[in-house]
Amino acid sequence: MSSTDASPFDVGDYGATRDSDEPNTGPIQSALDDCAEAGGTVIVPPGEYLTGPLTVGDGTTVRLEAGATLSFVRDHREYPGYEGRWEGWKQTGFRPCLLVENAENVEITGRGTVDGNGDYWWQFYEASKPESLGQRLEAFREQNDKADDVSSFTLRPPLFQICGSENVSVTGITLANSPFWNTHVVYSKNVGIHDVNVENPADAPNGDGIDIDSSQYVRISDSYINAGDDAICIKSGKNEEGRDVGRPAARITVTNCTVEAGHGGVVVGSEMSGDVRDVTVTNCTFTDTDRGIRIKTARGRGGVVEDLRFDTIVMRRVASPFTINGYYFMSLDSAPVPVDEGTPLVRDIHFSDITASEVESAGFFAGLPEQRFGEITLDNVEIDATRSLDATDLSPAMANDHEQRHGFFCKSIDSVVFSDVSIRTSDTPAIRVEDTDSVAVDGLRVSQPQSGPVLSLEDVARTVVRNCDAAGAGSPFLRVGGDSDEVSLRANHGHLSDHVDVTSGDVTINSD
Numbered sequence: 001m002s003s004t005d006a007s008p009f010d011v012g013d014y015g016a017t018r019d020s021d022e023p024n025t026g027p028i029q030s031a032l033d034d035c036a037e038a039g040g041t042v043i044v045p046p047g048e049y050l051t052g053p054l055t056v057g058d059g060t061t062v063r064l065e066a067g068a069t070l071s072f073v074r075d076h077r078e079y080p081g082y083e084g085r086w087e088g089w090k091q092t093g094f095r096p097c098l099l100v101e102n103a104e105n106v107e108i109t110g111r112g113t114v115d116g117n118g119d120y121w122w123q124f125y126e127a128s129k130p131e132s133l134g135q136r137l138e139a140f141r142e143q144n145d146k147a148d149d150v151s152s153f154t155l156r157p158p159l160f161q162i163c164g165s166e167n168v169s170v171t172g173i174t175l176a177n178s179p180f181w182n183t184h185v186v187y188s189k190n191v192g193i194h195d196v197n198v199e200n201p202a203d204a205p206n207g208d209g210i211d212i213d214s215s216q217y218v219r220i221s222d223s224y225i226n227a228g229d230d231a232i233c234i235k236s237g238k239n240e241e242g243r244d245v246g247r248p249a250a251r252i253t254v255t256n257c258t259v260e261a262g263h264g265g266v267v268v269g270s271e272m273s274g275d276v277r278d279v280t281v282t283n284c285t286f287t288d289t290d291r292g293i294r295i296k297t298a299r300g301r302g303g304v305v306e307d308l309r310f311d312t313i314v315m316r317r318v319a320s321p322f323t324i325n326g327y328y329f330m331s332l333d334s335a336p337v338p339v340d341e342g343t344p345l346v347r348d349i350h351f352s353d354i355t356a357s358e359v360e361s362a363g364f365f366a367g368l369p370e371q372r373f374g375e376i377t378l379d380n381v382e383i384d385a386t387r388s389l390d391a392t393d394l395s396p397a398m399a400n401d402h403e404q405r406h407g408f409f410c411k412s413i414d415s416v417v418f419s420d421v422s423i424r425t426s427d428t429p430a431i432r433v434e435d436t437d438s439v440a441v442d443g444l445r446v447s448q449p450q451s452g453p454v455l456s457l458e459d460v461a462r463t464v465v466r467n468c469d470a471a472g473a474g475s476p477f478l479r480v481g482g483d484s485d486e487v488s489l490r491a492n493h494g495h496l497s498d499h500v501d502v503t504s505g506d507v508t509i510n511s512d
Contacts, residue, residue, distance in 0.1 A: 008041040008063075009034055011049065018047025023073055025052035035060045036103075044068040044112060052078040053157070056100045056108070064112025064173055072097040072159075074120035076133050079157050081140065085186050085213060086154055088238025088271030091144045093155030097179070102164045113174040116159040118204055121179035125153050125205045146241075154206060156180035162188050171195050180206050182227070186213040187247060196223045202261060204228025209262060211235060214247035214274055222256045231262035231289060234279060235271040236303065242273030243302050243341060249274070254281040265289045265315065269296040270328045272344070273303040281310045290394050292321035292356060297344040298328040299337065299368065304345045306374075311352040319394040321356035321383065322363035324349065324373060326412070327399035336370040347374025347414070355382045360389050361404055362423050362430070364397040367412035369435060377417040383408075385425040411435050418444055428452035429479070435459045443467040453479035453501065460484045469493035476501035486510065 014027040035042045036057025046067030082095035097116050100106050159178030162168050162185045174197040175182050182198050185191050200207035207228025212218050213235045225231045236249045259265045265286030268276050286292050292315040315321045362385040367373030385406045406427035410416055415438040422445040423430040430446050433439050459482035470477040477499035489496050489511040497511040
């Protein structure tokens with residue numbers, strides 16, 4: 001059946017039957033194909049439409065009316081094999097439920113729902129699998145030359161994937177219960193996601209919300225995300241393959257979004273080998289996300305993460321609001337190794353106008369001893385790190401051999417600046433810095449007396465402390481040890497130099 005140029009392509013006119021036990025894959029795909037050939041709008045009226053995987057082509061608008069649901073079948077046999085990118089590698093897995101591939105000028109809109117019925121797939125995550133499913137997974141393994149050593153059964157279908165496409169708009173809809181990642185934007189350009197609800201239960205394995213993967217000019221705005229894993233993720237491929245592909249995730253904005261739950265509010269990595277740059281995140285709230293803002297990488301990744309700005313964000317009940325981790329699933333105490341193409345770099349990361357309440361650890365920044373991470377700044381940041389360390393069983397950074405504390409921890413950083421930062425914690429020190437070239441602390445406030453030093457430095461080359469007040473902060477205010485070189489005290493309140501404890505080394509103290 002075809003439609004006139006002036007008429008929409010109504011799936012009901014093609015024979016799709018609402019609330020039926022029989023899949024409507026054929027009729028719906030026929031409407032999509034005709035629309036892609038002629039251009040126009042595919043209408044999905046109210047009702048639940050059971051369907052297998054669908055593909056949206058060029059020049060197509062899909063309008064899911066209020067009360068309409070595309071419900072994807074609970075049978076792996078309906079999902080053909082598909083070669084795509086899974087967790088940073090080119091692999092063959094199950095075809096995405098709803099796919100926009102190699103298309104331009106596409107819109108998915110309306111107040112309807114796309115439901116992946118993910119519980120059918122989740123039940124096999126770590127449990128025994130039907131023989132037919134096991135056979136298909138074995139066939140995939142024979143085709144793929146890589147295997148993930150962290151996750152299990154990751155080749156499940158993404159719910160919604162935009163691949164190799166340009167000028168795509170997604171507005172108004174609800175995307176729920178994804179078998180794997182919920183929304184995956186990969187190798188695409190000029191994609192807008194606005195006023196969308198992304199909903200996965202907390203126990204959905206690999207249930208990421210929105211993954212922006214080696215894509216540019218992407219905008220996420222005014223959306224609600226409740227994820228079973230990281231909520232908004234930015235990625236660009238894994239290890240040597242990701243570097244060879246060499247397609248960065250860049251020029252990305254996230255604004256006016258609310259994240260109710262997930263493993264992280266906005267997360268970069270750990271697949272970042274093709275580079276991530278030019279990202280802004282603003283006017284967002286993260287609640288009950290295990291981490292707030294998180295950058296994760298490891299030796300072997302290579303790639304550069306640079307020029308990221310996070311501002312005007314409110315976080316509550318997170319294990320760690322600020323995490324930059326170069327030791328993802330590695331030992332924090334590992335010795336330096338030679339720098340090569342697999343050595344990752346993180347630099348020029350800026351946080352401002354952020355509050356974090358009821359958190360366990362104030363923050364965690366750790367570069368690598370062989371390649372320190374670059375300039376990191378925090379400005380006008382308030383942290384209440386008084387939540388019990390036993391509130392969750394989480395490792396804030398997922399770095400091995402790190403003892404969790406309430407205070408802010410920094411290690412192997414080229415330059416870190418704390419400007420107008422307030423940290424509330426009964427633990428000491430409020431900030432601990434190790435193996436770092438340059439530290440600047442300007443206007444640091446602690447809201448209750450400390451039993452030990454507020455600021456602890458170990459093997460820090462240069463430190464500047466300004467506009468701080470030792471009164472009521474405990475004595476000493478500053479403890480300096482290891483192979484530290486120079487501390488400058490400038491424009492502080494009272495005699496801060498009387499509250500400095502040098503425990504080892506030949507440290508020069510310069511004071512006004």
